[in-house]
Amino acid sequence: MSDAEAPADEWTLPDDSAAVREALIEWYEDDHRDFPWRRTDDPYEILVSEVMSQQTQLGRVVEAWESFLERWPTTAELADADRADIVGFWTDHSLGYNNRAKYLHEAAGQVENEYDGDFPETPAELQELMGVGPYTANAVASFAFNNGDAVVDTNVKRVLYRAFGVPDDDTAFEDAASDLMPEGRSRVWNNAIMELGGVACEQTPHCDEAGCPWREWCGAYASGDFTAPDVPTQPSFEGSRRQFRGRVIGTLREYDELELDTLGHRIRVDYAPAGEYGRDWLTGLLTDLESDGLVDLERVEGSQPVARLRRDG
Template sequence: MSDSGDAGDGAGRVDDETLEAVQSALIEWYENDHRSYPWRETEDPYEILVSEVMSQQTQLDRVVDAWADFLERWPTTEELAAADRAAVVGFWSSHSLGYNNRAKYLHEAAKQIETDPRFDGDFPETPAELEDLMGVGPYTANAVASFAFNNGDAVVDTNVKRVCYRAFDVPDNDDAFETAANRLLPDGKSRVWNNAIMELGAVACTKQPRCDTAGCPWREWCHAYETGDFTAPDVPTQSAFDGSRRQFRGRIVRTLEEYDELALDALGHRIRVDYSPDGNHGRDWLEGLLSDLVDDGLVELEERDGDDGTERIARLRR
């Protein structure tokens, strides 16, 4: 595979006649059979935004129940905006969705939609408008614009990069991937197309390709299928969750949701069985985790006089 070149390489070399055949083949393949998820059955932008935020680096099958529970509790942006932030963060952590900042940003985005005069209660519809929402980057903005309003640009995730790299020999370069993905996108069909190309990468053009068993519709044009070279772009690996600072930050949030507020040592003993105030996983370690959560606007600390002197109290920020 190529690892350099300008953004016009790859899919840009597909002529118009072949491009139309490539587009039709993928859409037909997707519409004939694809995985069923509830957010694929709705065009409600709020419901789709919740699904997109939840599914970032989280397996889709794990998101299904959390998504349904979240929308049952906060079915509209109005109700989410009026919710207590600690309750939203607590929900996120209790459902093991990871990165509690996402819950904070989703809550803030709902408040923006309801209170910001630019939106005045109306959900933004274009990628540019959606990127004005807290925590919404280009990928999520395009996804919501596509799946809710059918007016997005190409969505470029890890699956799409792998498909473009293998099928059309697109260079391992972000600009090249974006150019190629938008070249492939049929006009006026971003909803079905972005779903279809991500599905292709998720079930057929996987790390270990399943070209024939999954009936990949692009085999006749695919560079990798022709050459047998199924290498893929370099993708950063996510650090292990077990034992990570991220895991313990989540435990802090869940514990404070249950106890409302706790002194630091009491909190430490509840989140880690080997917690020892003066040990390797003691107050200094706990203070570092809490500092991260304070910076994220999720936790607040208070100095309080007690019988044994001054102690620090941690609570979720309301």
């Protein structure tokens, strides 16, 4: 049985864990990707980067992040903005589900109205903000306040699985990540271990090319077996429901309002009122957007529904 297949009660971290920790931190501090959000400890700027990065490659996030903060540099200015403008920005920059823009807007309002403009600092408190789940809360606590727990994302799981034979089990990953993280250093540690998974221990590893600092301890490097936990496949954007949600938002920004069929023909060339991608399909899409607080759908008996972008500051 390989280390990677060992049962949960048989795996162990290296005896010289202190050396393991220092090797990774030194490697990261010596040379790492220079994303602008790594040069700030402003919790608002970090929250924006985390939300934008959820479905977008980091290289593309940089321009969107800088433009967003130039337009809305503080939570106060974001909270006062028209939601339709924020959602439109999200759509224009292809930043994933546009309800995340709505949640970011609402979270800014919470910071201003419930916290007097000061961000909460712990993962538990940060989860009280709209749309902020455990992972994002921990990231903001770590990178803004150096007050987070060990991050456990897909990259971290892959590193721990390969290097130390931690089994594909969420509890085991959390335990191992927590045991490894040096106390009081969540900012540098979480950045470092995610960087390791992002540039050295990718699906196709680049151990020597990236100068992986854990080669002397890594079971996969010693054995040549670089299997890793399964990674969920990201659905294709082209033709997806997410793509057409964005098209609806983008089209409604150009018009005060549109009837159902007019909107349908503008967002897809194969729209046919009675077809597979027709009124039922579009009504379902609009109903979802209405539930998310992004669209108003006016239903009048005997007439086609009319859709308009919701605007509220």
